[in-house]
Amino acid sequence: MTTDTATDVFEEHRPVLMGVAYRMLGRVADAEDVVQEAWLRWSGADRAEVREPRGYLVRITTRLAIDRLRHVKSRNESYVGPWLPEPYVTDFADTVPDAAERAVLADSVSLAVLVVLESLSPLERAVFVLREAFGYPFADIAATLDRSEAAVRQLAGRARKHVDERRPRYEVDPAERREMTERFLAAAAGDDLEGLMSLLAPDVSLVGDSGGLAKAPVRVLESADKVGRFVHGAARKGVPDASFRFMEINGGVAAVVLSGDKVDSVFQLDIVDGRIQRVYIMRNPEKLLSLPVGR
Numbered sequence: 001m002t003t004d005t006a007t008d009v010f011e012e013h014r015p016v017l018m019g020v021a022y023r024m025l026g027r028v029a030d031a032e033d034v035v036q037e038a039w040l041r042w043s044g045a046d047r048a049e050v051r052e053p054r055g056y057l058v059r060i061t062t063r064l065a066i067d068r069l070r071h072v073k074s075r076n077e078s079y080v081g082p083w084l085p086e087p088y089v090t091d092f093a094d095t096v097p098d099a100a101e102r103a104v105l106a107d108s109v110s111l112a113v114l115v116v117l118e119s120l121s122p123l124e125r126a127v128f129v130l131r132e133a134f135g136y137p138f139a140d141i142a143a144t145l146d147r148s149e150a151a152v153r154q155l156a157g158r159a160r161k162h163v164d165e166r167r168p169r170y171e172v173d174p175a176e177r178r179e180m181t182e183r184f185l186a187a188a189a190g191d192d193l194e195g196l197m198s199l200l201a202p203d204v205s206l207v208g209d210s211g212g213l214a215k216a217p218v219r220v221l222e223s224a225d226k227v228g229r230f231v232h233g234a235a236r237k238g239v240p241d242a243s244f245r246f247m248e249i250n251g252g253v254a255a256v257v258l259s260g261d262k263v264d265s266v267f268q269l270d271i272v273d274g275r276i277q278r279v280y281i282m283r284n285p286e287k288l289l290s291l292p293v294g295r
Helices: 003-025 028-043 053-076 099-108 111-117 122-133 138-145 149-166 174-189 193-199 224-237
Strands: 200-209 242-249 252-259 262-272 275-282
Touching: 003 028, 003 053, 003 122, 028 053, 053 122, 053 138, 099 122, 111 122, 111 149, 122 138, 122 149, 138 149, 174 193, 174 224, 174 242, 174 252, 174 262, 174 275, 193 200, 193 224, 200 224, 242 262
Parallel strands: 200 275
Antiparallel strands: 242 252, 252 262, 262 275
């Protein structure tokens, strides 16, 4: 296999490798580092011995991601305030024609699921990602992790049970989420506290991630009164030269707030029975650098 051919093969599988690495790590920069290291391993390997490039590359990427995840977990222990995964731009509607496959991919990269995955062990997370998001057979996962198939099945069972018990069940209809996001932003920007409160479920919660580098709640806010008044107060203070863009982020519609040509924050909502059940706000500037807007 020539160098040019090796590059073409790697680029063909890069989206899958990035998808695995990001779901494992929840950070775009860390995922990109892992994929780059996988490329270095691939370019230096004896590729004549590789029968199935995709499987080989996924195996390398998964193992590198496990090693990186162990380091990231220790780093997150000192994180200031609630932690959310770094916003990840997705375009499943354009790249995945099958609706069922699109739904699985969107769910596996959603903020709600990635937050739950943070509480899994690195091995459990790897098994969950490979099995649930990408449909890998247990035998292939066992080979990837150098574990027995029986052990992998046990890891998969524990991971699935853990995620099912802790993952909130939200409606993810794109049109409804877009409409509710527009109404939410309009009420906040229009100083309409009553209108804002009417959109919120009584037990709504708000998770704000700033990493201590921007203004955001240092704890999860719970109840319509607390969430509504916080959003209303923040909107009244305003963002200089503010504008909004809608993007598909982590498999769902999100609002990107710009201050001039700089990303100020990202909002995403989870909806249940026509009311906002959870508000995610990303304000950590280090996690907003990868968004392809205002750059």
